[in-house]
Amino acid sequence: MSRVRVNSAPTMAGLPYTPILLICAILGNVRCQQQDKDAPEFVCPEGTQGNGNFADPATCRRFYQCVDGYPYLNRCPSGLYFDDISKFCTFKAEARCGPIATTPAPITEAPLDLATKCDPAECQLPYCFCSKDGTLIPGGIDPEETPQMIMLTFDGAVNLNNFELYKKVFNGKIKNPNGCAIRGTFFLSHEYSNYVMVQALAHDGHEIATGTVSQQQGLQDKGYEEWAGEMIGMREILRKFANVSRTEVTGARAPFLKPGRNTQFKVMEDFGYIYDSSVGVPPLPIPVWPYTLDYKIPHECKSGTCPTKSFPGLWEVPFNAHYVESFEGGHCPYLDQCVLHNHDSDEVLEWLQEDFSRYYDQNRAPYMMPFHTNWFQIKELERGLHKFLHWAANLKDVWFVTVTQALTWMTDPKSAKSLNNYEPWRCDNRDLPSAPCNLPNKCALSFKHTDSNFTDTRYMETCSECPNQYPWLGDSGGTGIPGTDNYIPDNLKRK
Structure with a gap:
């Protein structure tokens, strides 16, 4: 059977069918199988009308899409993980792996500040x-x-x-x-x-x-x-x-x-x-x-x-x-x-x-x-x-x-x-930055990350002169002198 597109699928009870739901309807009373036989059985939560995205209890790489109370297994794109707070796939370091109980976030700012x-x-x-x-x-x-x-x-x-x-x-x-x-x-x-x-x-x-x-x-x-x-x-x-x-x-x-x-x-x-x-x-x-x-x-x-x-x-x-x-x-x-x-x-x-x-x-x-x-x-x-x-x-x-x-x-x-x-x-009268040079400088620069104890090499191409070392926080010019930058207004400087 060819894949049925969602946009043209019929509806039932006001909800559009996914391709799998439509196939299930055509098959009549034949029970449709989970998308992944190895996945544990998942039951869509009550009180949500059975619709929405929910964390897979087994792995952050997958999540369940509940449609009309029935769960369908989805995998996040390569390199991404399901965040059970935001309910979408994101980077591993950012993803909050679920299932996570939903509780209201505490108010951390004083009400006097509110707009x-x-x-x-x-x-x-x-x-x-x-x-x-x-x-x-x-x-x-x-x-x-x-x-x-x-x-x-x-x-x-x-x-x-x-x-x-x-x-x-x-x-x-x-x-x-x-x-x-x-x-x-x-x-x-x-x-x-x-x-x-x-x-x-x-x-x-x-x-x-x-x-x-x-x-x-x-x-x-x-x-x-x-x-x-x-x-x-x-x-x-x-x-x-x-x-x-x-x-x-x-x-x-x-x-x-x-x-x-x-x-x-x-x-x-x-x-x-x-x-x-x-x-x-x-x-x-x-x-x-x-x-x-x-x-x-x-x-x-x-x-x-x-x-x-x-x-x-x-x-x-x-x-x-x-x-x-x-x-x-x-x-x-x-x-x-x-x-x-x-x-x-x-x-x-x-x-x-x-x-x-x-x-x-x-x-x-x-x-x-x-x-x-x-x-x-x-x-x-x-x-x-x-x-x-x-x-x-x-x-x-x-x-x-x-x-x-x-x-x-x-x-x-x-x-x-x-x-x-x-x-x-318009595009015919704008003052634009100059075109890049034909022979840029290819800079091999020493770099020591603030969280690391060793120095490695970073490569950077620019039409400007190569800096002394890789530009970074506190030294945007790459002078090699930590703390060169100072962006703090005088009234905010620490006494």
Whole structure:
């Protein structure tokens, strides 16, 4: 029997069939077998209507998808593990192995710090934007007149493992309605990055934003000095070794989507960042628009480490959860965390189309497509993405923009019909970083990790001169003198 696609499957009791459920219905009273004979028998929990994702008691590499009370076994993509708190597949170091009893997270911040609820009468564009549940379109524009923005974002280092794969996405063949080639936003981390390639991306008009220098675990619980060292240090490394000026780097993303509570956002405020993109949103029927942090965030905080104070004018570009109605593949903040590795490229296309339609057919919130390199290492996922990009580019009023371009539109919303000559989205008059050099310096540099007792070698390519040693926390210039950097304002320095 050929595989039946979820999107075209019939429904029963308001729930769409998965392919396996449909086959079970066709077989009548024949009992369908578990997907894995070696797996222990799993019973879907009561009180949840039998639907959702649940940890496999035997291993973190798998989880059960309960549909209409029946469990179906899924395996996380290669290298990922099921997190029983967030209910999606993630990196091993981050995954909280289940089953875990659900208890409310304790409140760790003083109530006096809490921001107030959205007040639309006081919150006016271009400096402030909020709505009660985060779903309203800025400027009160009708959805049919709102451009559907797609933001392609990429996390981590840029190097030989992914640079050519990214260039295939941005090969100039897919264009916006104004004739400009599509562009993306790269949240760079330092270790293993090739700064000649980063400079090439910036020269081609892509937005460069900061992850952190080390991508360390547990940063959400660290103080001001640690956050400044990680984020501002990363921005300085980009300036020194990729020729990307400080003023061009206006966005940041916390490691593993775990914001640093109020501390991270205070650093961003002090050092002139415009936006953060680290806050996860649970699966909601209507997606959330970006908002400023003048008021409380308008949705549940998935990480439990979101800001609670007011940071006027600082934007949050949230991670709306990706999912389809049947929850085939689960739900995920990063697209490479959804379980689509056993799909062919047409099924990946259909999955992305259904996920995208929740935005396009409703409030046209920006559709952020966040990726790690993982996605591009599976050819069917890569092909499915390329099919989706070509399909979406042919839809009416769809624009591929950087995060900053999306926020620029939000500060002064305009009808989709008037955007062909919209200055911030044009590509013919931008001051871009210079093209990378033809003969870059290939630097072999000594590096001693703070958690290690031995020194090894790191390799780095740059058009700048090779530093004395591998740039790192406290020494973004690679001078070899620990503690060279000082990003702490005088009023915060330890006495």
